Amino acid sequence: MAKRGSWGEGEFYEALCLLMTGACLWIIGAQFHVFEELNAFVTRYGLSDQFMLLALMGFAMFVASLRKSLLLRSALRERDAAARHAESIARHDVLTGLANRRLFLESVERRRAEAGQTPAHAVLLVDLDRFKPVNDIYGHAAGNAVLCAVAERLRGLTPSTGLAARLGGDEFSVLVPLEGGSEGLVRLAQSAIAAISAPVLWNGNELKVGATIGIALISAETVDADAVLHAADLAMYQGKKDGRGTYRVFKSAMDLELKARAQLEIELREAIQRGEIEPFYQPVVSLPEKTLIGVEVLARWRHPTRGLLAPAAFIGIAEETGMISDLSYRLLRQACLDAREWPGDLQIAINISPQQFQDRWLCERILGILTETGLSPRRLEVEITETALVQDLEAARTTLTSLQNLGVRIALDDFGTGYSSLYHLRELKFDKLKIDRSYVDTITMSEERAKLVDAIIKLSASLGLVTTAEGIETDASVDWLSGQGCDFGQGYLFGAPMPKEALTALLQAPSDHGMESVAPRKVA
Incomplete structure (x- = not known):
């Protein structure tokens, strides 16, 4: 069978068919005297039969070219749609539909490049508490149900100008504008913790997890998007240390504490050996x-x-x-x-x-x-x-x-x-x-x-x-x-x-x- 789109086979065959169709129309028109009035106009030149044959076959070629153009336009539209779909998949989490780490970092980087001395945006890093026991006791299907429920709740809390993302595993993040100032940011963090803590119904079971949130502000002094996430991660880690189910805002002292912890880790390794x-x-x-x-x-x-x-x-x-x-x-x-x-x-x-x-x-x-x-x-x-x-x-x-x-x-x-x-x-x-x-x-x-x-x-x-x-x-x-x-x-x-x-x-x-x-x- 000829392949559509190949002039060597498919399209040449289709063009030939259209030419034959034009010739057949000419024969039918001549047989039933359809062209008599036109013949009267053209007879003086003696080109009646040849003219009508060429006209019909030319029309057939025009139809073939028009069809080819429409098919090409349709293929281009399909290609563009596939490219957009592939791009969407590459920038979104397959399970939850939220933005993935790549898209989130790009968005944070854009906000960082636009930032002035006064922070206008913030990042909330959300880490789930007690998620592993859900996976271990009820299975990965239950874990996926919890992740999807958390994603939907975060999506509902995120402002229209913000962006919610799943960074991987049980870690989520939200990019939000500071429209309500620090108080609005605190209310959002508290609302997110409360929403995530609500039970998730799955196969007759109430699956319960919690959330600890680290917050970092985006300013002109921020090095890059990774630095923002790192700061939010440090704040989240502090929240975990303070008992989970809470939020913490990044402070420079946290970075010093992390460095001190790294030093203590080195000393501990040596102490065990000694x-x-x-x-x-x-x-x-x-x-x-x-x-x-x-x-x-x-x-x-x-x-x-x-x-x-x-x-x-x-x-x-x-x-x-x-x-x-x-x-x-x-x-x-x-x-x-x-x-x-x-x-x-x-x-x-x-x-x-x-x-x-x-x-x-x-x-x-x-x-x-x-x-x-x-x-x-x-x-x-x-x-x-x-x-x-x-x-x-x-x-x-x-x-x-x-x-x-x-x-x-x-x-x-x-x-x-x-x-x-x-x-x-x-x-x-x-x-x-x-x-x-x-x-x-x-x-x-x-x-x-x-x-x-x-x-x-x-x-x-x-x-x-x-x-x-x-x-x-x-x-x-x-x-x-x-x-x-x-x-x-x-x-x-x-x-x-x-x-x-x-x-x-x-x-x-x-x-x-x-x-x-x-x-x-x-x-x-």
């Missing part, structure tokens, strides 16, 4: 006897210039940079070596981070450390948070079962602050629940908190689990927890985290250190 991160031990006692039965291993950094640093100063950095595994395994190894000098039934508990829990060789690594140090697995308790479980429940089940088969006890840490506590209690077998300190420190002052703690203790007992209450600081809390059936306690009332030497001295000293007996006993 062994400057060491284990401290906080007593865990039985209730109501207050008998010392174990310790929790807590990291402390003996910084050469900043002194002794608590975990809050560096654990977050270690987790974000992937140094947490090396740090934790070194702590565990040292703690196992220290525990060999203490009574044989004194337990040690150590927290395993969510990042470590994704290591398929976690169980083998822990077993290797126990074998190397000679510590019995029955003296070790591994504490995990629910964040470590939601990423891959089946992998978590396999790892926990393997550890328990070795004799290692498993505790669910910070119970009551996670995503789906009851679900995990049903699906996984734990040995202990640790009640988060945020509940414990208010039980004597808040009736609602007291009821919650009482419910957790009863739930734990019904499942055959023991409970440890963290953050105990008063005798009144001890009496209340003991009365409700809590098994163990931990907090400054019984002792602050201490180095190995202090704990060794405590174990060897007479029982006048705030506990009735320092001779540890095996946990029932």
Whole structure:
């Protein structure tokens, strides 16, 4: 079959057909005397038949050329439409239909080039909170539904002269004019947080996420569009540090803080290698006897210039940079070596981070450390948070079962602050629940908190689990927890985290250190 648009085949054939059609019309016209009046006019020149034949065939060629022109114009229009569509795809997010990073940066750059000394536009960088658990628990289809809902809500809040974009993953951004000044910008940020926090209905489920927003103003002093986004990102990061679900406006001090953090990261990496991160031990006692039965291993950094640093100063950095595994395994190894000098039934508990829990060789690594140090697995308790479980429940089940088969006890840490506590209690077998300190420190002052703690203790007992209450600081809390059936306690009332030497001295000293007996006993 001839290809349309090729004069060598298709169009030559069509032109020939049109010429033949013209010839046929001439024959028909001559046969039925259609051209007689015209013949009378042209006969004097003796060109009647030839003239009519050429005229009709010329008309046919004109029709062919006109058709070719129309087809060409149609093809050009289709090409332009396809080009516009391709350009639109290249500048818009396929899932949400919002502008993508490329288009957003181009728009910000245009506003930066037009900016004067007084900022006229601002960028809001929106990062979703609690989005990963939605993906992990309900699947990517649910995650996509949330992203589309967030995009639609941001589109509705964006002024007609602004631009909403999805930069990638669960990160969005909005370019807006400062028409209402700083107050209008604050109202927009608050409205965006409120809108995004509203539940998204999906397959009968209410999917809930939040948002943290970083704001950066665009001025003539701004280097480029990337610098604007970087500033907004720093402000957003500050909002995350301050508790999420809020907004922060970029200040130059944030950049200085980021540089200080980068320096601390370098120092932390070196400190881990030099062994400057060491284990401290906080007593865990039985209730109501207050008998010392174990310790929790807590990291402390003996910084050469900043002194002794608590975990809050560096654990977050270690987790974000992937140094947490090396740090934790070194702590565990040292703690196992220290525990060999203490009574044989004194337990040690150590927290395993969510990042470590994704290591398929976690169980083998822990077993290797126990074998190397000679510590019995029955003296070790591994504490995990629910964040470590939601990423891959089946992998978590396999790892926990393997550890328990070795004799290692498993505790669910910070119970009551996670995503789906009851679900995990049903699906996984734990040995202990640790009640988060945020509940414990208010039980004597808040009736609602007291009821919650009482419910957790009863739930734990019904499942055959023991409970440890963290953050105990008063005798009144001890009496209340003991009365409700809590098994163990931990907090400054019984002792602050201490180095190995202090704990060794405590174990060897007479029982006048705030506990009735320092001779540890095996946990029932």
